[in-house]
Each structure stands twice: as structure tokens, then as C-alpha cells.
Amino acid sequence: MSLGLLSIILLVLAVAGYVLGRRKAVSQVEGDIRKLHSLPPFYGRITALLTAVPAFFLIAAWLLAQPLFLENKAISLINPAELPAGKSAQLVMADVRRVAAGLNMLAARGEDVTPLLASPSALKTALNGAGVVLETEPTPSTLAATAALRDAGKTSRLAMTIAALVLAVAGLAFGLSRINPEYRARNATEQFAMWLLIGSSLVAVLTTVGIVASLLFESIHFFQLYPISDFLFSATWTPKFGGGSSLGILPLLWGTLYVSAIALVVAVPIGLMSAIYLAEYASKATRAWVKPAIEILAGIPTIVYGLFALVTVGPLLRDYFAQPLGLGNSSSSVMTAGLVMGIMVIPFVSSLSDDIINAVPQSLRDGSLGLGATPSETIKQVVVPAALPGIVGAVLLAASRAIGETMIVVMGAGAAAQLSLNPFEAMTTVTVKIVSQLTGDTEFASPETLVAFALGLTLFCLTLALNIVALVIVRKYREQYE
Structure with a gap:
């Protein structure tokens, strides 16, 4: 049956x-x-x-x-x-x-x-x-x-x-x-x-345990076939099905952090300033159409962002920045993927920060203004510090979204695994290689396939570390403003 x-x-x-x-x-x-x-x-x-x-x-x-x-x-x-x-x-x-x-x-x-x-x-x-x-x-x-x-x-x-x-x-x-x-x-x-x-509330916990367990067990299988020291400390990524592979994670980890850092440099200032404007300065009529317009960015499929990076942003950066400065001649680069990814995650910072700033008690603003502070000083010295725990959460969500992105990196940054400081060179990320190692007719019996689980476990540990850092920051500032 x-x-x-x-x-x-x-x-x-x-x-x-x-x-x-x-x-x-x-x-x-x-x-x-x-x-x-x-x-x-x-x-x-x-x-x-x-x-x-x-x-x-x-x-x-x-x-x-x-x-x-x-x-x-x-x-x-x-x-x-x-x-x-x-x-x-x-x-x-x-x-x-x-x-x-x-x-x-x-x-x-x-x-x-x-x-x-x-x-x-x-x-x-x-x-x-x-x-x-x-x-x-x-x-x-x-x-x-x-x-x-x-x-x-x-x-x-x-x-x-x-x-x-x-x-x-x-x-x-x-x-x-x-x-x-x-x-x-x-x-x-x-x-x-x-x-x-109660059982329904445990589903999320059990799901997390299941994800970690599946990654951990398959990663153990991988490390039984491939030395963990070479995986963690090798700077060469050259997978070859059939043997003779070099599966060092350092270039993939560097590309992930590099692209995500550029994305956050773009998204955090723009998103935070947009949230401050919408919450503190914009009229109701302006807010009614500006906020939905910003949030539309979150609903655009990532493949569309990838095409935008491939067709528009990449050639623009190549023709007006990379080639004139002698930094490269490829339209696929870390800067291309980082800029487009930063645009994509702006709504994550903007919308969440806007909601958090609006949740700050009005009495804090009134007290600051009553003491003679200007609206800008009130925002800088009172509102933003009081909302900082929520803002950190919004930035963390944006960082996690950037770290886990794949399609924009594939079409905007290329697939070259290398260590370089030049933002106009092609690089790749952990998520891209997870997809590439599991694409096609593969069997979970070789290091070249099982490495995807080790990469996934590394990515999980990276996001977990981000959560811990954010939690420390939130607790530190929450003690001051509660």
C-alpha cells in the first residue's frame, strides 16, 4: 500500500x-x-x-x-x-x-x-x-x-x-x-x-540536528579518503575525478569572504541610511511608495541579478575601471559579483532596520529633543544605539544571504579558485563548488564528490561563528540601553 x-x-x-x-x-x-x-x-x-x-x-x-x-x-x-x-x-x-x-x-x-x-x-x-x-x-x-x-x-x-x-x-x-x-x-x-x-516547535531543532548530522557523517567519510590537513591548509583547488586531486579550501574560503565583504560594504551603508530616512525623515506619502520599491529588490530572482552582472555591471567595470587601471580585462570579477550581490541584499538591511528603528520608544526621542539635541544628533546618539541589536541582526541576515549565494557568483565572478587581492580578477566561492562537485552523474564514493559535504560543513561553521559574534555584540549593547 x-x-x-x-x-x-x-x-x-x-x-x-x-x-x-x-x-x-x-x-x-x-x-x-x-x-x-x-x-x-x-x-x-x-x-x-x-x-x-x-x-x-x-x-x-x-x-x-x-x-x-x-x-x-x-x-x-x-x-x-x-x-x-x-x-x-x-x-x-x-x-x-x-x-x-x-x-x-x-x-x-x-x-x-x-x-x-x-x-x-x-x-x-x-x-x-x-x-x-x-x-x-x-x-x-x-x-x-x-x-x-x-x-x-x-x-x-x-x-x-x-x-x-x-x-x-x-x-x-x-x-x-x-x-x-x-x-x-x-x-x-x-x-x-x-x-x-510542542512537537511542532521541535521540528526546527530536529531539522538542524539532521542537517548537521548529515554533513558531519559524510564529511567524516571524506576525511577518511582525503587528509584533513591538505583540505584545510592547501591553497590549491584542482579536483580531478579518477584521482590526483588537490582539494584545498583556502581559495574558496577567500573568494567567499571577499565577495561577501564587498556586498556588505555596498548593502550596509545604503540599507541603513535608507532605513533611517524612511523611519525618521520621510513623510507617510513618500514612505508608502519608497519602502515597497526597495523591497521589490528582494523578490527579483537571483538568475536575473546574475544576468545583470554578466551583461551590464561586468563589462562596465572592465571598460571603465579594470582595463584603464591595468588591473585586468575580464568582465567576471569579485567586484562584479560583490556589487550586484550588495544590491540584492539591500532590502534585508533596509526593511529589518526600518522596523527596528520604528520600534524604539518615542520617549527616548522626546527626551533627547527636550534636552536640546537636534534630530540628527538624536538619531546618532540615541535611536541608532538603542536599535543596534536589531540592526546587527539585519546585517547578519544580509551576510548569511551573501555567503550562501551561488548564481550571482557563477555568472558574475567566474569559477576560478585562486588567492588574490585584485578585486577585478575572477574568483569563486564555496557554494559554487558545492554545486559543481554534485552536478552530473556523480557517486558518493570519491573524494571529489564527498568534498561537497566538507565544504558545506565549513560553511555551516562560518555562519555559526557569525551568529556567535553577533550575539556577543547584541548582549553587550543591550545591557547599556535596557
């Missing part, structure tokens, strides 16, 4: 639980709902919640834990003697998963995949025709692991369906058995809803 059909059945059972729960509560008091502790809908709601929520929670937990158990069984079938050079059993599981996914795709089309498991060459041809490209023929142990993975997956899916349906029916029966005139259905419903809200 498919997951969609199972979900529909559970929802139907929940609706049935609502109707039956409400009907039972009313029937027990012979229609006089004044004898019930709670209104009839609450009896239906708690029954529906007890029917659906535990079953859906079981499905979610099952789907999260299922790959771990199934792949451990499949790994045990892989013959160490058949492992390619430089590959571990865990890395070969990437091939097993791809083959299993391809076979499931063929089976969904109505094709008989059983004969393919007995013929590696026929399997490779069939999968290549289905869009699942295999560079080499699967080994016998890989085919055995694939068959075991598919069989265990079917068994697990059937067991999950049965368990979810049994749990839903049990929840329905339990909910109905508790209904009586004295049952505090409203209290139970509200408490159940509170636990649902």
Missing part, C-alpha cells in the same frame, strides 16, 4: 472517530448536552486525535529508522573481496541504493525485474536506459545486497501499514471507550493540542 493511500485511510478513520465520538457523547445523555462536561465537538475531536496522531507519528518514526536497519542488513551481504580500490562497504551502499531505486522505477512501469538481478550486463543496460547511469557492472554481492534491500523494503512497508492501521483502530476504540458524561474532553483536547504544538 502506498503512503498516500495509507494517509487517506487514516484520515477517513479520524473523521469516523470524530462522528462516532460526538454521537456517543450525545447519545449517553439522551440529547441533553447540558449534562456533558464539555461540548459535543470536543468528544469528537479527542477521538479523532487519538485515532490519527499516534498512527502518523508511528509512520514518521518508521520511515526515519527504516533505512538504518535495512542498509545494515544489505551491507552484511557485500563481499569485501569485491570492493573496488578505495571504497568501503558503506560507500558501495550508494551503488546499491541507486540500483534498487532503478529497479523500483522499472517495476513501477510494469517491467519484470527478476531476470535482471541474474545478469549484471542486462541490468546495467536497463538502468542506463531508465536514466540511472552506472559506470561499471554491479558485482554479485552488490546484486545480492540490492535484492535483499528491495525485499526488506517491501516487508518493512507492509509491516508499517499493518502497524499503523492497527494503532489507528486501537486509538479509535480507546477514544470511544473513554467517552462518558463526566469525561473532561475539552481539557484532554487542549492538552493533546499543547503536546502537538
Whole structure:
């Protein structure tokens, strides 16, 4: 049974639980709902919640834990003697998963995949025709692991369906058995809803943990194949699929920081001054059209900014600055990407800073003006310092947005990984190389592919450091103005 059909059945059972729960509560008091502790809908709601929520929670937990158990069984079938050079059993599981996914795709089309498991060459041809490209023929142990993975997956899916349906029916029966005139259905419903809200609030935390864990585990695989010292301290980035790569992060990290710094130099002054003007000087009529006009910049797709950098800004900087000054003759440069990226993140600084400045109590302004300060002095000495924690948050958001940008860098700064102080030379960033290393028919078994996860982990640590610095600044100034 498919997951969609199972979900529909559970929802139907929940609706049935609502109707039956409400009907039972009313029937027990012979229609006089004044004898019930709670209104009839609450009896239906708690029954529906007890029917659906535990079953859906079981499905979610099952789907999260299922790959771990199934792949451990499949790994045990892989013959160490058949492992390619430089590959571990865990890395070969990437091939097993791809083959299993391809076979499931063929089976969904109505094709008989059983004969393919007995013929590696026929399997490779069939999968290549289905869009699942295999560079080499699967080994016998890989085919055995694939068959075991598919069989265990079917068994697990059937067991999950049965368990979810049994749990839903049990929840329905339990909910109905508790209904009586004295049952505090409203209290139970509200408490159940509170636990649902708590669970929902944990989704963000668990998502962060999952992201970090996935990056960390794959990065560990990468560092098992490539020395961490060469990754962190080498100044050469020359990936070569097949071996002989030099995967130093320093030029990528330098390009990321260089482009982001130029973007912030452009965005922070313009955005902050725009926010001060809109909050303190602009009339309501002017603010009504200037602020939306600035915020339109945030809605423009990044590919459009990339085209703008490629067609307009790059040639302009090359013809009027780089070539006359003898600093380069390429339209792709750090300055091109930084300027365009700075324009893109202006709304992040402007809109958030404007909201923070407007949130500063008017009493602070009135007190400053009453002491004889001018409006400009009030803004400089009172308003901006009081709003500084929020402004730092806005700048941090803009910095994170700049660090994570890809398309503008691809089209505006090029893809050259190098260490240089010349802003009119082509460079690249960490995000661009993450995309390039994962583009095309790649397998998660080589350092050239797994390096993308190490780059992602480095980027995560960089943004985490920015958050820590911002938190220190916010706490320092908040103590002075609260």
C-alpha cells in the first residue's frame, strides 16, 4: 500500500472517530448536552486525535529508522573481496541504493525485474536506459545486497501499514471507550493540542540536528579518503575525478569572504541610511511608495541579478575601471559579483532596520529633543544605539544571504579558485563548488564528490561563528540601553 493511500485511510478513520465520538457523547445523555462536561465537538475531536496522531507519528518514526536497519542488513551481504580500490562497504551502499531505486522505477512501469538481478550486463543496460547511469557492472554481492534491500523494503512497508492501521483502530476504540458524561474532553483536547504544538516547535531543532548530522557523517567519510590537513591548509583547488586531486579550501574560503565583504560594504551603508530616512525623515506619502520599491529588490530572482552582472555591471567595470587601471580585462570579477550581490541584499538591511528603528520608544526621542539635541544628533546618539541589536541582526541576515549565494557568483565572478587581492580578477566561492562537485552523474564514493559535504560543513561553521559574534555584540549593547 502506498503512503498516500495509507494517509487517506487514516484520515477517513479520524473523521469516523470524530462522528462516532460526538454521537456517543450525545447519545449517553439522551440529547441533553447540558449534562456533558464539555461540548459535543470536543468528544469528537479527542477521538479523532487519538485515532490519527499516534498512527502518523508511528509512520514518521518508521520511515526515519527504516533505512538504518535495512542498509545494515544489505551491507552484511557485500563481499569485501569485491570492493573496488578505495571504497568501503558503506560507500558501495550508494551503488546499491541507486540500483534498487532503478529497479523500483522499472517495476513501477510494469517491467519484470527478476531476470535482471541474474545478469549484471542486462541490468546495467536497463538502468542506463531508465536514466540511472552506472559506470561499471554491479558485482554479485552488490546484486545480492540490492535484492535483499528491495525485499526488506517491501516487508518493512507492509509491516508499517499493518502497524499503523492497527494503532489507528486501537486509538479509535480507546477514544470511544473513554467517552462518558463526566469525561473532561475539552481539557484532554487542549492538552493533546499543547503536546502537538510542542512537537511542532521541535521540528526546527530536529531539522538542524539532521542537517548537521548529515554533513558531519559524510564529511567524516571524506576525511577518511582525503587528509584533513591538505583540505584545510592547501591553497590549491584542482579536483580531478579518477584521482590526483588537490582539494584545498583556502581559495574558496577567500573568494567567499571577499565577495561577501564587498556586498556588505555596498548593502550596509545604503540599507541603513535608507532605513533611517524612511523611519525618521520621510513623510507617510513618500514612505508608502519608497519602502515597497526597495523591497521589490528582494523578490527579483537571483538568475536575473546574475544576468545583470554578466551583461551590464561586468563589462562596465572592465571598460571603465579594470582595463584603464591595468588591473585586468575580464568582465567576471569579485567586484562584479560583490556589487550586484550588495544590491540584492539591500532590502534585508533596509526593511529589518526600518522596523527596528520604528520600534524604539518615542520617549527616548522626546527626551533627547527636550534636552536640546537636534534630530540628527538624536538619531546618532540615541535611536541608532538603542536599535543596534536589531540592526546587527539585519546585517547578519544580509551576510548569511551573501555567503550562501551561488548564481550571482557563477555568472558574475567566474569559477576560478585562486588567492588574490585584485578585486577585478575572477574568483569563486564555496557554494559554487558545492554545486559543481554534485552536478552530473556523480557517486558518493570519491573524494571529489564527498568534498561537497566538507565544504558545506565549513560553511555551516562560518555562519555559526557569525551568529556567535553577533550575539556577543547584541548582549553587550543591550545591557547599556535596557
